[in-house]
Amino acid sequence: MKLAFLRYAIAGRMNLLVSGVRRRTAAFSFGAMILALAVAAPAQAQHQPGNCVGCDSYGPAVMGPVAPTPGGTYMNPGRPTPADPSAPRPPISDPSDSGAPAPPRDPSVSPSDLSNMPAPVADTGNFDASASVDNFVRQSGVAGESQSLTPNMVGDMAQANNRLISSYGGSGAGGVGSFYRRVKIADNNSPLVRHRAYVNYNHFHNAFIDTLGNDYNADRYTVGIERPFFDGNRSIEVRLPLISAIDNNQVAGQVAGNDQQLGNITLAYKQYLHRTSNSALSVGLGLVIPNAPDETLVAQATQAIRIKNEAWHLQPFIGYTEQVTDNIFVTAFAQIDFDLNGNDVEFTDAVGEGRLQDQNQLMLDVQVGSWLYRNPCARVTGVAALLELHYNTAIQDSDIVLDDADTFGYGNIDNRYDVLNLTAALHFQLGACSNLRVGAVMPLRQEDRNFDTELMVQFNRYFR
Template sequence: MLPMDDMPMADDLTQPDANLPPMPSPATTFATSAQFASASEGIGFRDATIGDFFGNTALISGPSYGSSLPEDGFNMPLGGGDRRYKITENVSPIPVDRWFVNYNHFSQPVRDISGAGIDVDRVTLGLEKTFLDGSSSIEFRVPIVGGLDSTQNASQSGDQTAVEFGNVNLIFKSILLQNGNQSALTAGVTLNLPTAQDGQLFDTSGFLVSTVANDSVHLLPFVAYYRQHSSRTWSTAIAQVDFDLNGTQFYLDDDGGTRTCYGRYQEQTFLYLDYSVGHWFYEDCCGNALVRRAAVIGEIHYSTTLNDTDTASAGPSGDIVTNPYNRLDVVNATAGLRFQLGDDYLLTAAVVAPLKDEENKLFDSEIAILLTRRF
């Protein structure tokens, strides 16, 4: 039994050891997190997700456009027909300095005013820049879309496609919690801004019936969890909600400057849940080949509406805009190969396949080619 003089007193037990490191302050945590983006393994540069989504779900129908049933309508011709955005489109939860070019080809995701299904090609130019010692970043994306012409004429047949500038996206993200270089929890928000031009709808006689105002702003907060399972294997889980803040107005201005507003359509709120896992199966042992690494990536994507569809007037003769199928549950699978070229370039090729049918199948298939450069 220890002598009384050698036993620890209560005051001794409550005093911290002088040799223990201090608890990190928020500033220290942010500074440490910069190592994540600038680590020698290039975490955040190499391990981005691929993506899957095309979200034009509203259809316009009515006597002015030669259709009677809402499900026989055509898609809103704004931004080439492609306006929604998901954070999973070629992004890492970890902030990183980079520029990138995304190419996505969607098979038959939209219908023009004649009811013909058309393919959509989207090229996205993007730039991401870090700040706060690399713990946060802001990203800027400009889509250029070959799809629906913003002018749709029910009296014309044939091609009604065009190349259109889409809606610009601004993305802010920051690391909240980090466990060394093993895992990180991040959060952020996306603003989808109405920079694409307005649409114009002409009836079966060739007269302008309605202007579709591209003035809807989408707010998309998200949280993401990144984990490095080994030096070659990683995974990412992302949850995001897409809110339409102010809706899309349908109106007509007459020669006297009087505006007739038919209605305002507010798009449904979407929940996006995404999981991506990748493995680097090849690595150049010498570090001087063109292809330094090669990875295989698999992803599963679930998108669902959180509220019932809106229905609004889209013209003077009982024309409407709505989602005729109301609630949607979309599941897509993505598979791709990624190559690290030298120290600073990534090239990714992927395919996306819908796993559901009917209204829950937003396109027939997708091909994605992604090029990213770190700086």
């Protein structure tokens, strides 16, 4: 009796356990099914009429809005769009209906001879590249009154040529002050006037050394906004960087720490000189406003040098971009950087003072890119490969400020420099209004390099 009861209890326990496992399995399966439907629904919805931005309606063309005229499909830009099957059609008589009257025939017209009709023209795949680009831009849904799918220039900028000069040791240290005084307009920019907000991240490997010769990396975070006006033919851009790098207050013989500080503010005006359906030429003027902190270097207990951040920089530039073929595009910038007033240099407990003028600089940038993938109805609507060459050179001799004994000072002892950098990046178009770019920069001239390598991430959000 006890044995039978024990068997019954064990069997009941096993049934409860199995039923519990089944309930949990069923609940898990149901949850997985709901999750799959939730994930699949948006993917399916984006291919339904009215939900995929640009698939069933036209967006802006390469250089501006386009009239909603019918065009080709995305895969066949030259072919007409198929007719709507739900549209009303004229009645067609049924041949089997013997009671239907036959249409009258003109006895003077003989039946046409169809034996000599030309063969249908084969689809060779040749079509106008500009029409294809225009159609893709329409259907991709990039927002804005004057937008284009042509990616921005990625850039390379990091300039820090001024260093500590000291007979007491520590020469070559510092330079963080000149690092945030200069700005390159071409960084994450385009000759096209755009309405956008963006965030840039740049990591510079081995960009600085302290007075002991230790290497330091630098990280720069930049937020900016560009706003068009005057019917989208002009824009104003504002940039503000935050820099995490070597401490801008250093003492000779001591390990420098890391510090974070805001950089200088940049305002940039841009306007079109000429534009067509697949190209644009624009000019502009940038103004760098001093906002970052001063820099201090202590060589001995009684001798220190302070470099104030007071220089205003004026930066005229010109840019050109063109969609050369269906996939290939080019962009170029030329910019000159002028220091308008220089930076005061003060010596503590030492005789002497002066004014340090940053070297005027010429910057030339060229980009060649190609679309690798495009699908206006996918989450990632396009992928492009970018290759850029950047040349930065001083166009005047450097200033060096020394104390009266010529034993302690600050400046660029190398005088002229020619920096040549190569940038490679991938551009991901994310839906209708955003893009994400990742890239790397490699110096091509080792003797004039400002860093060993650079990694960057850029995000742009466009507005209608």
